[in-house]
Structures are given as C-alpha cells and as structure tokens.
Amino acid sequence: MAVSQRLEMRQGQTLVMTPQLQQAIKLLQLSNVELAEFCEQELEKNPLLERDDNAPAPEAERESPQAEAAPETLDKELARDDFSKCEDMDASREDLYDGAEDRQPQSQVQSAPLTDWTTVRNTQRFEGDEDLLESTVSENATLKDHLLEQLAIAALDHNHRLICVALIDSVDEAGYLRTDLDEFAQRMGADKEMVEETLAVLQGFDPVGVGARDLAECLALQLKEKDRYDPAMAAMVAHLDLVARRDMAQLAQLCGVDTADIADMLNEIRSLSPKPGLSFSTEPVQPVIPDVLVREGPDGGWLVELNTETLPRLLVNGRYFSRVSAHARDKEAKTYLTECLNNANWLVKSLDQRARTILKVASEIVRQQDGFLTYGVRHLRPLNLRTIAEAIGMHESTVSRVTSNKYVSTPRGLFELKYFFTASIQSLDGGESHSAEAVRDRIREMIEREDTREILSDDRIVSMLTADGVHIARRTVAKYREAMRIPSSVERRRLKSGESANSGLR
Numbered sequence: 001m002a003v004s005q006r007l008e009m010r011q012g013q014t015l016v017m018t019p020q021l022q023q024a025i026k027l028l029q030l031s032n033v034e035l036a037e038f039c040e041q042e043l044e045k046n047p048l049l050e051r052d053d054n055a056p057a058p059e060a061e062r063e064s065p066q067a068e069a070a071p072e073t074l075d076k077e078l079a080r081d082d083f084s085k086c087e088d089m090d091a092s093r094e095d096l097y098d099g100a101e102d103r104q105p106q107s108q109v110q111s112a113p114l115t116d117w118t119t120v121r122n123t124q125r126f127e128g129d130e131d132l133l134e135s136t137v138s139e140n141a142t143l144k145d146h147l148l149e150q151l152a153i154a155a156l157d158h159n160h161r162l163i164c165v166a167l168i169d170s171v172d173e174a175g176y177l178r179t180d181l182d183e184f185a186q187r188m189g190a191d192k193e194m195v196e197e198t199l200a201v202l203q204g205f206d207p208v209g210v211g212a213r214d215l216a217e218c219l220a221l222q223l224k225e226k227d228r229y230d231p232a233m234a235a236m237v238a239h240l241d242l243v244a245r246r247d248m249a250q251l252a253q254l255c256g257v258d259t260a261d262i263a264d265m266l267n268e269i270r271s272l273s274p275k276p277g278l279s280f281s282t283e284p285v286q287p288v289i290p291d292v293l294v295r296e297g298p299d300g301g302w303l304v305e306l307n308t309e310t311l312p313r314l315l316v317n318g319r320y321f322s323r324v325s326a327h328a329r330d331k332e333a334k335t336y337l338t339e340c341l342n343n344a345n346w347l348v349k350s351l352d353q354r355a356r357t358i359l360k361v362a363s364e365i366v367r368q369q370d371g372f373l374t375y376g377v378r379h380l381r382p383l384n385l386r387t388i389a390e391a392i393g394m395h396e397s398t399v400s401r402v403t404s405n406k407y408v409s410t411p412r413g414l415f416e417l418k419y420f421f422t423a424s425i426q427s428l429d430g431g432e433s434h435s436a437e438a439v440r441d442r443i444r445e446m447i448e449r450e451d452t453r454e455i456l457s458d459d460r461i462v463s464m465l466t467a468d469g470v471h472i473a474r475r476t477v478a479k480y481r482e483a484m485r486i487p488s489s490v491e492r493r494r495l496k497s498g499e500s501a502n503s504g505l506r
Contacts, residue, residue, distance in 0.1 A: 024350040028357060028398070031405035032291055032310035039312040039347075048321050048337075048344045052313035143175065143210075143280035144168055150205045156198070163190060163198040167211065175210040175277025176218070177202075207276040215274055216240055222272045232257050236265055243269070246495045290409035292362040292417075294373070302373060304363045306355055307409075314351065316344045357394070361402045362417065364391050369420050373410055378442070380435040382424030426471045434470050440480045442470075447486055452496045457489040 030038060043049050141149075147168045156164060166188060170179040177199070185192040203211040208225045212218035216237050223229040223237070232255040236243065242251050243266065252262050273279075290307050297303040321341055328334045365388060371379030385396040385403075392399075403417035424433035443461060450456045456464075458477045465472050481488075487495065 020346045020350075023346070024353065025401065027350050027354050029401035029404050032289055032307075034405075035310075036312055039314060039351075042343075042347055043314075046340050046344050046347075048317050048340045049347070050315050050317050052315045141280065143171065143173065143277045146280055147171070147202070147205055147210065154201060156201065159190070160194065160198045160201070163188060163195055164202055167195075167199060167202050171211060171277070173277055173280075174275040175207065175212070176275075177211050177213050207273070207279065209273060209276040218274065218276065219269060219272050222276075223268075228268060232261070233265060233268075236262075236269070245491060248494070288407050288414060290407045290414055291358060292406070292408040294362075294366055294408055294410045296411065302366050302370065304359065304366050306359055311355065312351065314344075314348055316341070316348055357398065358402055358406065360392050360394075361388060361399055362406075362408060364388050365408075365417060365420050372420070373412060376412065378438050380420070380422060380438045382433050382435045383421050385421065425476075428466065428469045428471045436480075439465070439470060439472065440484065442468075443477060443480055444484055444486070447481070447492070450492075455489045455493040455496070 027035065027038070043051070148165070151161065151164055151168070154161075154164070166184070167177065167179075170177055170184070172178050181192060181195055181199070185195045188195070199211060203209075203221055205211070209218040209221045212221055219237050219240075220229060220234070223233055229237075235255045236251060239251065239254055242254070248259055248262055252259055255262065255265070257265075289310050291310055293305050293307050295303050321337060325334065325337050328337060365383075366373065368383055368387065368391075369381060371381060385399045389396045389399045403421070406417045408415055408417055419437075422438075423436040425436055425439055426433055442465065446456060446461055446464065458474050458481070461477050462472060462474050465477075486492075
C-alpha cells in the first residue's frame with residue numbers, strides 16, 4: 001500500500017465555547033455571594049463598569065401601586081442613558097445558554113425591574129443591625145489561643161512547654177487530640193512519659209475535656225471535674241456502645257446498680273459536652289439569603305420574583321468611554337478600551353440573562369409544585385430536571401446549574417431549589433406516582449405516632465404503605481428510616497420501655 005499526501009475538505013459542526021459564553025455559564029451557577037465577589041473583581045479590572053447606586057430602593061417599588069397593579073418583567077432597558085450610547089456587540093441577542101429565548105408571556109411571574117437588581121453594594125444594612133460595625137470588627141478567641149493563654153501562666157519548664165505547644169497544635173476544633181503519642185514522642189525526640197505528663201497538664205485546661213483522645217476519655221475528664229467518676233460511672237463510660245443501644249439491663253448488670261440509678265447516670269452523661277472545643281469556633285454562621293421570593297398573590301396564585309438584595313446592579317459608563325476614546329491616539333489604548341467596552345456589555349447582558357433564566361426555572365418549579373406550597377410536603381410531586389427543561393425549552397444542564405446553590409423563600413419556609421426534585425415511587429393502582437420525600441414524611445409520622453406497646457417494624461410500615469397504594473420495598477423503608485436517623489424497631493422498643501420504666505419509678 002503506497003503512502004502519499006493529499007488535501008481533503010470536510011464539513012462538520014462543532015460547539016465552540018468562546019470566553020464570553022464560558023463566563024455566562026459560570027455566572028449561571030454562582031451563588032449570590034460568589035456573584036457579588038465576581039462583580040467586585042470585574043469592577044476593579046474594568047474602568048467602564050460602575051455601580052448603579054442611584055437605583056430606587058426595592059422595598060419602595062414593591063409597595064408602589066404600579067407594582068401591585070401589573071407585574072413587571074425583566075425587559076426594561078438595563079443601562080438607561082449611559083448604556084444606550086454603548087455599542088451593542090450582539091445584535092442578534094441570541095440566548096447565552098441554549099439558544100432558547102423566552103417568547104411566552106409570564107402572566108404568573110412578578111419580578112422587580114431589572115434596574116433594581118443590577119448593583120454590588122459595599123455593605124448591606126438590615127433591620128436591627130445597628131451594631132454591625134462592632135460585630136464585624138470584634139473577633140472571638142480561637143480554641144488554640146485560649147489554650148496558649150493558659151499555657152503562658154502554667155508552671156512548666158522549657159521542655160514541657162515546647163511539648164505542650166506541639167500538643168495544642170494537634171488538638172482539632174472539637175477539642176480532641178488527633179495524634180498518636182508514640183509517634184508524637186518520637187517526632188519530638190522526647191520520652192513518652194514526659195509527653196504523657198504534659199498531656200495531663202493540657203487536659204487540666206479549660207474547657208474541661210480538652211485534649212482527650214476519644215469520647216470515653218472526654219466524658220471521664222468532665223466527670224472527674226465534677227467528682228462523679230465512681231466505679232459505676234467508670235463502667236458505664238467504658239461501655240458507651242451499650243449506652244448507644246440503650247441496653248438498660250446489661251448496663252445495670254455491669255455497673256452493679258439498679259435501673260433507677262442507671263437512668264440518673266444516663267441523664268448526667270447527657271449533660272456533658274461531647275465536643276468541648278466547638279464553643280470556641282471562630283467561623284461565623286452565614287445566614288442563607290434566598291435568591292427567589294414566592295408569595296401568595298391577590299387572586300390566590302403564586303407570585304415569583306427575584307430577591308433584589310442578592311443581585312448586583314452594574315452600569316456601563318458610555319460617556320466615559322466616548323470621552324477617553326476620543327483622546328486615545330495609541331492603537332494599543334484604543335484596543336484596550338474596545339475590549340473593556342465589549343467585556344462590560346457582555347457582563348451586563350450575562351447578568352440580565354442569568355436573572356431571566358433563574359426566574360424562568362423558579363416559576364416553572366412553583367407551577368409544578370403548587371400542591372406543596374398549598375398543602376404541604378405530602379403533596380410534593382415527583383420531579384426531575386428533564387421535566388423542567390422541556391417545559392421551559394432549555395437543556396437539562398442549564399436547569400441543573402440554575403438550581404445549584406440557589407434558595408427560594410416560600411410561605412412554608414426556605415428551601416434549596418434542588419429540594420423540589422425528588423424521585424418517584426410507583427403507585428399500586430397505576431395512578432400518579434408518589435414523591436420519595438412525601439413517602440419519607442409519612443414514614444416519619446407513622447413512627448412518631450406509634451404506640452409504646454406496638455412498635456412498628458419495617459415490614460409493618462411496608463404493609464401500611466401498601467394499603468395506601470404505595471408500592472415500596474422493605475429495604476427502601478429501612479434506607480429512608482436510617483437517612484432520617486430513626487432507630488430500628490428493636491432499639492425504639494428498648495428505648496420506650498426504658499422511658500416507661502423510669503416514669504413509673506418517678
């Protein structure tokens with residue numbers, strides 16, 4: 001076979017991911033906090049971008065008569081006078097994600113005007129946050145700092161002090177020592193006896209129980225501090241597996257006391273802290289801010305709107321571009337200004353499309369799960385990404401990105417958008433399938449209402465669900481029960497019999 005060279009022409013279709021398209025996809029899956037950080041970075045890099053600090057307060061517009069009379073859409077001009085002077089880099093206005101522009105009117109969707117959501121704010125003041133500055137500047141002491149402060153006044157020589165500093169570095173945020181003493185002593189070049197002596201000093205620091213190597217030692221340290229570590233309590237701490245199984249009879253036999261004393265000892269153990277170091281955690285709890293707000297409308301329907309507090313407001317300064325570009329003589333400077341203008345236009349348009357897409361997906365989810373909003377979790381319908389994607393004319397990957405790290409505030413509480421996507425469980429009579437979340441709620445309610453004298457086994461729960469038309473296997477019931485951290489029927493029977501015995505003794 002002869003080897004030769006030749007030229008061929010082939011025609012094919014490929015998907016080219018431009019940097020602008022990649023940015024649009026990235027913006028779609030960002031949370032509100034990540035989006036604010038991204039916009040801050042763009043504001044620093046692009047001189048043509050600026051914040052729209054003069055936009056009216058969203059609360060005032062929500063209470064205006066016009067907002068109540070007719071729901072506003074996101075088709076309002078984004079950049080007003082300044083943006084109108086900028087060049088439109090994409091006259092075709094193709095969809096940034098799927099090429100599926102929303103051409104259907106959203107009669108049931110109410111959203112704030114686009115000018116309400118397009119600004120990154122330096123600070124956000126909420127009602128009751130008068131001392132926001134003080135709470136931000138102040139810093140709580142970490143567990144390590146707290147232990148080092150006690151070490152500074154401890155009567156230890158130089159060698160023991162160095163070992164104690166290394167031990168403190170090995171203590172995790174819960175207060176447990178996560179290192180092997182033999183390896184630690186070898187690494188420090190010290191005798192194990194010296195390490196154990198130093199550890200005993202560390203375990204005497206506040207909080208009580210710090211420096212323990214396991215849960216039993218942590219509880220023992222706290223009981224010794226209270227002078228309650230007698231032989232019976234030591235036997236109970238040594239058999240925490242029986243405590244977890246609530247085996248009252250076996251515990252009473254091992255501890256050498258009666259059932260009433262066992263109940264008192266268990267109550268005392270429950271009052272202890274299994275993770276004493278967590279009280280010194282410095283990571284602040286960040287409240288979840290919803291991206292979408294759902295409320296009941298005057299006609300009984302559901303109104304869906306974007307949360308304007310979580311969306312940045314950005315404008316393109318066309319006047320500044322015109323003034324600077326008119327005096328730019330260098331070709332490199334003109335190229336830089338043109339790139340900044342194109343990037344700014346694309347970012348504003350990407351934020352616009354992101355808002356449209358989130359609103360479109362959230363509105364369809366609300367329409368699909370109307371029963372849940374009206375009646376509760378029992379009426380949660382089985383739902384998947386494909387159903388939403390086909391209803392709004394988008395791809396499943398787009399819907400998946402929209403529902404990631406996005407939250408919706410409803411009259412029934414705050415939920416992640418992914419919460420409304422649940423698996424389906426077939427019905428015995430061939431009717432509508434049941435939502436897995438709704439079935440889990442029914443299992444939980446059955447167990448909560450079970451009689452002390454008749455504990456429901458997994459087989460019994462299957463029979464009761466089957467009688468209600470739910471086709472479910474026993475292993476599925478066990479999986480749902482374990483996911484909700486509900487003990488088995490044997491453990492629940494032992495627990496409730498022990499509680500009944502304790503109440504009878506009292």
